Amino acid sequence: MSSIINLKQIKSLLKNIDIIESMEVGFIKYSNGKTVVPPVGELLFYNPPGDVHIKYGYIKDEKYYVIKIASGFYENHKLGIPSGQGLMLLFNQKTGELESVLLDQGHLTNVRTAAAGALAVKxxxxxxxxxxxxxxxxxxxxxxxxxxxxxxxxxxxxxxxxxxxxxxxxxxxxxxxxxxxxxxxxxxxxxxxxxxxxxxxxxxxxxxxxxxxxxxxxxxxxxxxxxxxxxxxxxxxxxxxxxxxxxxxxxxxxxxxxxxxxxxxxxxxxxxxxxxxxxxxxxxxxxxxxxxxxxxxxAVQDIMIASSVYESFIEQNIN
CATH class of the missing domain: 3.40.50.720 (NAD(P)-binding Rossmann-like Domain)
Incomplete structure (x- = not known):
């Protein structure tokens, strides 16, 4: 049965993961041709201004493929709502079964972006x-x-x-x-x-x-x-x-x-x-x-972070 992991759980699970190292591994796999990452899907909005990105793909010979939807609506602050929203869907790469819905509200995108910035500084x-x-x-x-x-x-x-x-x-x-x-x-x-x-x-x-x-x-x-x-x-x-x-x-x-x-x-x-x-x-x-x-x-960043969070979730539940 598919799991649903909410934002509070995701933030707790992230404490168990070295995200900077995870991003490093992902970027190397991407540049070495070990991933399948199609072009970005995109929706642009103008009134109010916003954009939605659909990023998706998989790492060859690994367990999952991931579809991520993340948005930025830049006048949300006027409504007291965060500008970033979204979720990630994690599927079994061998069967196509939905393994998990990560209701991260855009948080995982923010984390993996920040970790990539730190990697650049490194x-x-x-x-x-x-x-x-x-x-x-x-x-x-x-x-x-x-x-x-x-x-x-x-x-x-x-x-x-x-x-x-x-x-x-x-x-x-x-x-x-x-x-x-x-x-x-x-x-x-x-x-x-x-x-x-x-x-x-x-x-x-x-x-x-x-x-x-x-x-x-x-x-x-x-x-x-x-x-x-x-x-x-x-x-x-x-x-x-x-x-x-x-x-x-x-x-x-x-x-x-x-x-x-x-x-x-x-x-x-x-x-x-x-x-x-x-x-x-x-x-x-x-x-x-x-x-x-x-x-x-x-998308490889989303694949890496979603897979890491889900694996941590599974391990925590087993223990």
Whole structure:
């Protein structure tokens, strides 16, 4: 009989899982051709603005296939509702039987995205991070810091958001664990930091190439459709390394898509994350390198996290 796992249970089960390691394994399998991941299904809404992503696939020779539906409706805060919603469906890969419904309300998508950001910092971040810049003030902004903090001890954080009131609310949430300052502009944020995480649904660039310090790592997680863009494309043109979680997806969405479309870069400049993880020569080799990691979100992440949560659920019930 199929199980239904609710959000409270999911949050408890996640405590038993090393999500960053799980994402690393998944990205390697993806780049090594061990997965079947079709193109993203997508619905875009305009009044109010929102998007729905359907991501699905399986890892060859493993137990499950997963279908994930996740949405972002960006005026939900006016209704007191989280912008992110969704669920994951986990099926038996051999029989097609539904094994579990994970009613995560978008939480697993947030977690796996944050863990991928931390993974990017692990492999491409500066040796010494002197300041972390967060562009955005939503759930993902907070969670990126939470997961980066698992692998790096930097507590010096600068926040900039289009809504200053929301930036102040995030600062209050983080003040117990970080030394948080509100930047007056993205220019100030970039000047004070050498790790920048962008987490917004912006459709016009927020960060300028001329503002970026040498040696900075930029992890862009907000642009996951063809119409979103957080980085001026010249940033990618100037970058020493450009990393994509999925080269096929980068041809239709995200910062790389925007930069290629504008003629700023060519696709052959892009390295896939799973390949770079496995080859030290494709990682940071110089302290002054500017590196951009563009994370549009790949179904293999959903497969890994849903499978891990379900296996933990089964183990807990057996014990």
């Amino acid at each position: 492999y491409f971040g500066p040796k010494k991070i002197n300041g972390i810049g967060i562009i955005g003030s939503g759930v993902q902004a907070r969670m990126q810091l939470e997961y980066i903090n698992k692998i790096n001890s930097c507590k010096n954080v600068w926040i900039w958001a289009r809504d200053t009131e929301n930036a102040m609310k995030l600062k209050l949430e983080l003040d117990n664990n970080f030394d948080v300052k509100i930047a007056s502009s993205t220019l100030e944020l970039a000047q004070k930091t050498n790790l920048i995480i962008t987490t917004t649904a912006a459709q016009k660039p927020l960060l300028k190439a001329k503002d970026i310090n040498k040696g900075t790592l930029i992890v862009a997680v907000g642009s996951d459709t063809e119409n979103k863009q957080e980085l001026e494309s010249k940033i990618l043109n100037n970058a020493d390394l450009i990393i994509s979680d999925s080269i096929p997806q980068s041809k239709s969405r995200g910062e790389i898509f925007k930069a290629v479309s504008s003629g700023m870069i060519s696709n052959d400049k892009v390295i896939e994350l799973g390949n770079a993880i496995q080859d030290v020569n494709l990682q940071r080799t110089d302290k002054n390198q500017v590196i951009v990691v563009d994370l549009t979100g790949v």
